[in-house]
Amino acid sequence: MKSAFASLTALAVVLSAPVHAQQVAAPKVEAVPVADLVKRVDIPYEEFRLDNGLRVIVHTDRKAPIVGVAVWYNVGSKHEPKGKTGFAHLFEHLMFNGSENSPGEFFEPLKEVGATDYNGTTNSDRTNYFQTVPRAALDRALFLESDRMGYLLGAVTQAKLDEQRGVVQNEKRQGDNQPYGLLRYKVSEGLFPEGHPYRHSTIGSMADLDAASLEDVKNWFRQYYGPNNAVLVLAGDIDAATAKPLVEKYFGKIARGPTISDPAITVPTLPAPKVEVMKDRVAVTRIYRMWAVPGMRDADSTVLDASIGVLGGLASSRLDNILVKDEKLAVSVGAYNQSLAQAGLVLISADVRPGVDAAKVGERLDAIIADYLENGPTAEELERYKTRTASSRIRGLESVGGFGGKAVTLASGAIYMDDPGYYKKQLAQLAAVTPEQARTVTAKWLSRPVYALTIEPGAREAYAEAASAAKVPVKEAPEVVKGTRGPLPGVAEVKDIDFPAITRARLSNGIELVYAQRDAVPVTQAVITFDAGTASDVPDALGTEGMTLSLLEEGTKSRNSIQIAEAQERLGAGINVGSSADRAYISMFTPSPNLAGALELTADIARNPSFPANELERVRGQMLATIAQVKANPAGLAQMAMPPLLYGKESPYSKTAAIGGDPEAVKTLKREDLVGYYNAWIRPEKAKIFVVSDRPMAEVKAAFEAKFGDWKGEGAPGSKVFAAKPQQAAPKILLIDRPDSPQSLIYAGQMTPVDPFGDPIPLATATEVLGGDFLSRINMNLREDKSWSYGARGGVNRYEHAVPFLIQAPVQADKTGPAIAEIQRELADYLGDKGITKAEFDRSVISAIRKMAGQYETAGAVLGAMQSNDFMRRPDDYQDGLAKKYRALTQAQVDAAARAALDPKRLVWVVVGDAAKVRDQLDSLGLPVEVVKPESVGVAAGGN
Structure with a gap:
């Protein structure tokens, strides 16, 4: 690889106005100015x-x-x-x-x-x-x-x-x-x-x-x-x-x-460019360019947030438009300014498209950065970044606590800046950033010597951190000082929640609209679900569903992919397309003042996809890279290996093993294949719209009616056939040999006879005690008692036609076999004479009742509950009766539900780890052990 950035600006080329090959005059979306959004961010204290x-x-x-x-x-x-x-x-x-x-x-x-x-x-x-x-x-x-x-x-x-x-x-x-x-x-x-x-x-x-x-x-x-x-x-x-x-x-x-x-901290400058290459068990070569920069206590930090966001942090960023969309040298890019209190780090990365010379991508990346340092961002690019940031902050401040709510915002300002209200000053600083300021500050810090790191596929070199000294746990009686403050304070009565009223209506074409009003923040969130999902994928061309959905945002009859991304950013909106096993969805988030524009864009994506040929080839390359990356990840390997064992090859749910699709099928998919899938599945007869908004129902319905009320499907709708029940494999251990893994990922599964639409509470309570939260028996055993794992969990998934029970436990490699034995013992004990204790029962039931106010605090949580209720055929006011259901629950019902559903002797096991370290441990468990290589973990066509 060439020495990077001997003089970055010497590599400058004329790139300041990247033009996409399909650029056309797109419909204009009306959006409120970013200044108006910033004014809505306020946390008085x-x-x-x-x-x-x-x-x-x-x-x-x-x-x-x-x-x-x-x-x-x-x-x-x-x-x-x-x-x-x-x-x-x-x-x-x-x-x-x-x-x-x-x-x-x-x-x-x-x-x-x-x-x-x-x-x-x-x-x-x-x-x-x-x-x-x-x-x-x-x-x-x-x-x-x-x-x-x-x-x-x-x-x-x-x-x-x-x-x-x-x-x-x-x-x-x-x-x-x-x-x-x-x-x-x-x-x-x-x-x-x-x-x-x-x-x-x-x-x-x-x-x-x-x-x-x-x-x-x-x-x-x-x-x-x-x-x-x-x-x-x-x-x-x-x-x-x-x-x-x-x-x-x-x-x-x-x-x-x-x-x-605080320690004295300066922002270091490398004496010269530093270039390193490391090998790792990765599927795609990744190139990094990195610099140390000022932290958030320096005014340049906020300027860098905006400037680096424009360069590589937006869906319409310079790097994305050039390297991914136009020149197709990379499958993904990223850039961000990580601001610590007293220093920061700018990281710019590109995942090289398989088959492309990494050195070429590195040179092109350097040239784009060099041009950006010379010419800087445009005012319009900065405005889009500012709008997206303000919109995201508005959405986050709906929560009072958690990882990103109001309490965190005030606390971080106090700790980092000695100012709880710093968030507001920072947004004001962001709103004031000019193109010239961004160019000057970015050039000041990124024209210094760079740290250029390339991570490429290969055997990871041994490193000292892979092992630790063996320690014998101390078991002597601890000398604990007894407290003198008295018992824990009691808890006053916690009133049952009043779940928002749900209103249903229909658009002119019959699409049902399910609505709830929440006015804590001026935001509208909506999800359009389609009765499709991975189960609807084409059996002999797995990946058709994923490719079709991925291309919805990559071009419509009036917009190309860049224009779609730019429109979202101008609106401060987020539109996402994806799927679960049983449903496909198009989700939308927008500040409510921009609802009309966001809905116009959402409708364009849903109704008018063009599946452009050049974007199809780009997305195909990205999808193939994704499949390879999944197979390089322990969790991805386990999730690919489990469905055929759990459901059998004839069940449509076996298609969930094809994360990203069958690579051979993805390589040959044509535009007409995607159009055919779209016409069969993404259509109004299969759609249902869920909305939570601060705007009244009449306004919301009128807005959706205007954009979706006249939508009609083309051709015949698709159908899913679940004629055969899942056929689980006989109990065994499938060991996926991943050499040099310091941990093994244990993934166990069992198909249950549970009715997907039956009362979920008794079994959910049992599985919570077994593996569903931090205090569960399996987690407390493997993590807190034995320190073999950072965390283990387990529970049931409810699909329309199956309810599997799954356990996941990453454990240190030398404890793989013993950890499986402990999981087996915990399940056997629970289903034997050590069922749920009164303490466990009381804790779970009381917690379930008391936590509902926090559980449904946000509009997003209400929106999720609305979809879940509809999917599981529950009444819209299901949450209003939950407390009563929990109060009527008995320990006997919980144990009976677990014993009717679970059988530890029926579990099938997938272990992703180093066979040289773990095979002997697994052989001692009394189950057949099959060893396979990661590359052999593939997909098989499932049922229709």
């Missing part, structure tokens, strides 16, 4: 501080009786000294393992109160914890958060440290085991010099994790987890006057910690 330094921020949102609770600590991996990498993340795990006054798993008392969106994360700059709870349970949430802030260390034992150390190391292995999984280390090590606080990964090194002593981690807590180094945000059904005495009650007696200063 009040704040106060306790005497111990805890900063408290309160936002009132009365739309639902819930409160988002977020606690952010100013500690991340950048604070870790040499030899202590991974400590911040390790302690995040330890803080879920109980405190002095709540010694059990942190998730248990949260689940009991009906919490939703509860978790914690760590990055380079901070550690955060969050949960959304019913207002009646706020006291308990504050007790729990304050207890692990002020009364944790007495509950941290050597046994807990060893347990969570093992879990974190399996989290690390799980990430490393993915294609391109070692990139995260190369990026930071390639851009930041030795000793730089941002050089090492957040997850840390195996050696440092192994070396961590109990006293080390306790000292880490004492240093960083004081109230004066934290921010508490409460957002939802609460106000500052009510919050202040509550926060004082629970947090006020916690002593201050040391005063913390």
Whole structure:
């Protein structure tokens, strides 16, 4: 490969106005200016501080009786000294393992109160914890958060440290085991010099994790987890006057910690361009261009967000238009500015189209970047990026908590910028970015020496992180300090939810419209579902369905693919096309002021696809690359291998094995094949429209009537035939040999005799206890008890004609056989004389009742429930009666449902792992073992 960017600007070519081969005059869509959208983003708040330094921020949102609770600590991996990498993340795990006054798993008392969106994360700059709870349970949430802030260390034992150390190391292995999984280390090590606080990964090194002593981690807590180094945000059904005495009650007696200063951080510049090539078990060569840039505390960061977004972060980006759509050198591209607090990283990437010379793509990528540095973005490109960003922020702020809601927005501003309202200033800064400013700032930072990395297919070299020192878990009686704060606060009555009223109507052509009104944000979300899905794919040409759906957005009779992407961005809308096993869908999200324009575009995509020949060839190449990438991924291999074992070759559901399609069929599909599938399946007779909007039903119906009311199908509709019941294979283990895998992915399945449309509650409760959430028996066994896995889960899927039970567990390679034995034992115990306990039953039932207010907080959640109710033939007011159904449930009904549905002796197993390491373990389990290579995992035509 040529030396990259000896002088980037010397490679400039005239590319400032890329023109697509099919450019035509597209219909204009009317959209509100971005400034109007920015004005709609507002989170009013009040704040106060306790005497111990805890900063408290309160936002009132009365739309639902819930409160988002977020606690952010100013500690991340950048604070870790040499030899202590991974400590911040390790302690995040330890803080879920109980405190002095709540010694059990942190998730248990949260689940009991009906919490939703509860978790914690760590990055380079901070550690955060969050949960959304019913207002009646706020006291308990504050007790729990304050207890692990002020009364944790007495509950941290050597046994807990060893347990969570093992879990974190399996989290690390799980990430490393993915294609391109070692990139995260190369990026930071390639851009930041030795000793730089941002050089090492957040997850840390195996050696440092192994070396961590109990006293080390306790000292880490004492240093960083004081109230004066934290921010508490409460957002939802609460106000500052009510919050202040509550926060004082629970947090006020916690002593201050040391005063913390952030490390001194500069933005490094490489002394010269750095070029590296690494091999990995990947299907597609990926090229990267990377630079260290300023972080969010520098004004240039927001400018780079916009400029790099235009270059490669939009569907209509420069890179996408040129490399993917016009010149077809890449199957996908990407570019983004990852802003940390004190520095950032610009990453630009291109996945090389199979058969194309990677060096050629690299040269072309360099030339496009060089031209962009010289000429910069246009005002129109920037406007589209700004609109999309503002629209996305509006949508995200419907939630009070979770990963991206109001509490997180306020907390991040406080921690990173010492300003909870920074989000608003940042949007204003973004709206003010000019083309000249973007060009100047981008050239300033990206004309410096580049780190050019290429990841190409090949055997991954051995690396030190693949193994860790063997440790014997400590089992001595822990010396736990007993708390003196008293019992956990009780929970007041949580009222049953009032699910939004559902209204049904029909358009002139008979399409049913199912509508609910939610007015928390000025947004309309809609899904048009079609009775099609993967089960409708063409048996001897699998991939026809996927190719057809993929091309809907790639050209209509009046717009080409670039114009479709640009129109969405101008509107701040998102239109997506996809499918499940039983349904195809076209989904739409838009700010409601742009509903007319978004619907016009959605209707054009749905009704007028042109399946242009040049786009067909491009999408064909992308689809073939996708299939290859799926087969390079452990989860993809398992999901391809399971359906023929579970359903038999005659069931239409066996087609779900063809993720992306049969490559041989995809290679030969013609335009008329796609037109034929479209006419048979994407048609008004098979359609149903679901809408949640702040706009009234009459307005919404009129808008859809105008765009879809006169739609008529062509030719005869398609039909799916489920004449034969699924024929599951005899129990066995299919071992897919993937050498050098530090983990094995265990995937088990069993077909059940369950009626898909029967009462789901008893069996769902049983499978939740077995594998459905963090506290499930299988997860607690493999993760919390044995530390063999980062997480295991299991449950049933309800299709129209089948209800399979599935378990997935990635485990460290040397515990593959024992982990399968443990899963078998857990199932046998449950179905034997160790059925659901009263504690498990009460926890699950009470949680199910109490969590509904948070569960259906957003319009998107309501929209999903509406579709689920319709698909499963339930009444529209099903959620209103759920609490009553749960209160009538009995333990005997739960156990009976599980015993009627499940049989551990019937499970078929797929294991993706290194056969040299795991074959002997599997042979000891008493099941036939068949070993195959990844390349032999293919697809077979399913039934009609």
